[in-house]
Amino acid sequence: MRLHEPFIRWTGALLLLCPYIGAFQYPSKLDVSGSLVVEQLLKLATFSDVPNPAVTRIVFTPNDMKARAYVKDLMQLAGLTLREDAVGNIFGLLAGDGSAEGLVQTGSHTDAIPLAGAYDGTLGVIGGIAALRALSAAGFRPRRGIEVIMFTSEEPTRFSLSCLGSRAMAGVLSAETLARRLDENGTDFLTAATAAGYGRGSTQAMLDAARVKPGSVSSFVELHIEQGPELEANGTSLGIVTAIAAPAALRVRFSGDGGHAGAQLMPRRNDAGLAAAELALAVEAAALGTGAPDTVATAGRVDLAPNTVNSVPREAAVEIDLRDVDESRRDAVLAQILAAAEEIAARRRVRLQTEVANRDAPATCAAEVVAAATAAAEQLGASHARLVSRAYHDALFMAQIAPTGMIFIPCRGGWSHRPDEFASPAHVELGVKALALTLARLAGAAGNPGKAEL
Ligand code: GLV
Ligand code: MN
Ligand code: MN
Numbered sequence: 347m348r349l350h351e352p353f354i355r356w357t358g359a360l361l362l363l364c365p366y367i368g369a370f371q372y373p374s375k376l377d378v379s380g381s382l383v384v385e386q387l388l389k390l391a392t393f394s395d396v397p398n399p400a401v402t403r404i405v406f407t408p409n410d411m412k413a414r415a416y417v418k419d420l421m422q423l424a425g426l427t428l429r430e431d432a433v434g435n436i437f438g439l440l441a442g443d444g445s446a447e448g449l450v451q452t453g454s455h456t457d458a459i460p461l462a463g464a465y466d467g468t469l470g471v472i473g474g475i476a477a478l479r480a481l482s483a484a485g486f487r488p489r490r491g492i493e494v495i496m497f498t499s500e501e502p503t504r505f506s507l508s509c510l511g512s513r514a515m516a517g518v519l520s521a522e523t524l525a526r527r528l529d530e531n532g533t534d535f536l537t538a539a540t541a542a543g544y545g546r547g548s549t550q551a552m553l554d555a556a557r558v559k560p561g562s563v564s565s566f567v568e569l570h571i572e573q574g575p576e577l578e579a580n581g582t583s584l585g586i587v588t589a590i591a592a593p594a595a596l597r598v599r600f601s602g603d604g605g606h607a608g609a610q611l612m613p614r615r616n617d618a619g620l621a622a623a624e625l626a627l628a629v630e631a632a633a634l635g636t637g638a639p640d641t642v643a644t645a646g647r648v649d650l651a652p653n654t655v656n657s658v659p660r661e662a663a664v665e666i667d668l669r670d671v672d673e674s675r676r677d678a679v680l681a682q683i684l685a686a687a688e689e690i691a692a693r694r695r696v697r698l699q700t701e702v703a704n705r706d707a708p709a710t711c712a713a714e715v716v717a718a719a720t721a722a723a724e725q726l727g728a729s730h731a732r733l734v735s736r737a738y739h740d741a742l743f744m745a746q747i748a749p750t751g752m753i754f755i756p757c758r759g760g761w762s763h764r765p766d767e768f769a770s771p772a773h774v775e776l777g778v779k780a781l782a783l784t785l786a787r788l789a790g791a792a793g794n795p796g797k798a799e800l
Pocket of ligand 3 (some may be wrong): 455466467571
């Protein structure tokens with residue numbers, strides 16, 4: 347018994363000193379419930395055009411508006427100060443003490459591609475709100491304000507261009523480009539945004555209003571599910587992203603003469619659908635041809651007209667998604683696909699129209715954000731690894747205006763853009779805590795930092 351006394355005394359002294367070692371400035375006992383965040387994600391998933399577990403939620407549709415209302419409610423419940431910009435980005439602010447320049451921002455998207463799941467993007471919004479709520483509940487007062495953002499239309503589903511909200515904030519979206527992107531009913535973004543209560547008099551005025559002032563964002567960090575298999579396969583709990591791959595999108599339209607599927611004899615046909623089928627195979631061959639696993643290309647959408655069984659396809663519109671961490675290699679593959687489209691069109695006697703819908707540069711994550719996220723993972727005692735994001739995110743465009751990084755959590759089987767997308771409540775909780783601690787480090791603690799310690 348006596349032998350243990352010094353041990354107990356020393357252990358007690360060490361425990362008392364603990365708040366002053368390493369974790370002195372940052373709250374370490376954050377109140378985050380993974381199961382509550384998942385409950386909120388599943389509630390958000392109910393705002394869907396299709397029955398759950400599948401989720402379809404397209405920008406400025408009634409379900410997107412319900413999701414927006416829910417996000418705003420959660421922001422208000424978390425005590426955040428709300429604002430919205432001209433393109434419909436929604437912001438919730440945990441105010442800073444004003445002693446340092448610029449906001450630290452986080453966030454992601456809540457729109458969902460057709461037949462998606464409940465976690466893509468939504469984690470970074472609902473989890474971002476939970477992170478700010480936990481920091482505030484822990485008594486953490488930041489120097490810089492910390493803001494969580496629900497970005498408008500990260501997915502390209504409605505206007506055939508990704509990351510509209512973050513492109514607008516970064517000032518890299520031209521009014522001409524945006525005004526030309528019509529949805530399938532011929533509606534442009536400004537009209538849809540105005541109907542949703544956003545917008546300005548013109549597309550240019552709307553974009554000017556949404557653009558952030560230089561220097562107003564001091565850093566950005568996005569929490570997201572990995573959407574790939576590496577973390578789960580390696581038993582790693584957190585991914586610290588070092589770079590985001592460069593996406594491009596290509597639209598190809600083949601037009602033939604169509605005709606009756608019984609009466610039009612085979613030698614007379616110029617079948618636009620068959621040109622599209624050949625192009626899809628050429629896309630696969632071009633991506634495989636680099637020999638690099640980082641090159642990926644997909645002909646994910648083919649629309650035929652008149653799309654009926656007893657007519658030869660007259661029109662075929664193909665949308666191609668192409669990505670690589672190496673931008674010049676991606677551009678070489680893009681050129682190869684365009685050449686293949688020309689060769690197919692000439693040989694099959696169909697007319698051809700092509701449009702490079704976007705060709706974005708890759709992003710390198712900022713050392714200071716990577717370091718903050720790494721320190722947060724270590725403070726939590728979580729296994730972590732550096733990795734590249736092969737998916738694009740709003741972070742790709744925020745990186746153009748502020749030092750940027752991302753935190754990934756594993757998702758089951760690495761699956762995403764599927765109804766069975768899933769991340770465990772434990773990983774959700776860990777991801778939100780890691781985000782909170784990263785934000786706290788980037789924002790700095792106001793006044794006496796010791797007061798922030800739990
Ligand atoms: C985002 O949804 C992507 O396609 O990378
Ligand atoms: Mn997505
Ligand atoms: Mn996403």
